[in-house]
Amino acid sequence: MSGVGEVSGANRYLSGAKLLEEAFSAKEKAYAPYSRFRVGAALLAASGKIYRGCNVENASFGLSVCAERVALFKAVSEGERDFAALGVAGDGEEYCVPCGACLQVLAEFNPQLVLFLANRRGESVEKRLDELLTAVFSLDRQKVSSNASGNRQGLKIKNSPEGA
Numbered sequence: 001m002s003g004v005g006e007v008s009g010a011n012r013y014l015s016g017a018k019l020l021e022e023a024f025s026a027k028e029k030a031y032a033p034y035s036r037f038r039v040g041a042a043l044l045a046a047s048g049k050i051y052r053g054c055n056v057e058n059a060s061f062g063l064s065v066c067a068e069r070v071a072l073f074k075a076v077s078e079g080e081r082d083f084a085a086l087g088v089a090g091d092g093e094e095y096c097v098p099c100g101a102c103l104q105v106l107a108e109f110n111p112q113l114v115l116f117l118a119n120r121r122g123e124s125v126e127k128r129l130d131e132l133l134t135a136v137f138s139l140d141r142q143k144v145s146s147n148a149s150g151n152r153q154g155l156k157i158k159n160s161p162e163g164a
């Protein structure tokens with residue numbers, strides 16, 4: 001991937017450290033009275049702006065939203081479409097890996113998004129989104145519009161191991 005949103009070289013270390021600092025700050029805003037597992041996310045857009053998110057739980061558990069999607073939706077609603085990297089900080093002993101739903105939503109905008117994932121002690125690991133989510137659901141809009149009868153020919157899976 002190229003463009004202003006690219007994270008490389010010396011920028012990579014600085015971006016990771018900065019994003020995780022922002023993610024830890026975002027975690028302090030988490031609304032997690034049910035799980036008590038707080039998560040903060042910080043998403044770096046190509047514009048250079050960083051968008052923070054925290055998990056927002058609900059008494060109707062299924063309505064809860066993860067920190068990663070909160071950050072992404074904030075950014076997209078501000079007009080951002082190009083993202084370089086995401087920092088995620090959780091309350092656990094393990095590196096805070098985004099759930100499958102968040103990976104899918106993030107992949108819509110950048111399947112090669114760089115991820116900096118931290119545990120509660122601030123130790124971190126760097127991953128790429130397509131390492132964690134190897135097959136992304138994708139709609140081919142043109143085929144869908146020409147197959148309005150609703151059959152599945154308009155749907156395809158990108159990066160499928162079988163090449164489907």
Ligand SMILES: [Zn+2]
Nearest residue numbers: 066098099102
């Ligand atoms: Zn999630």
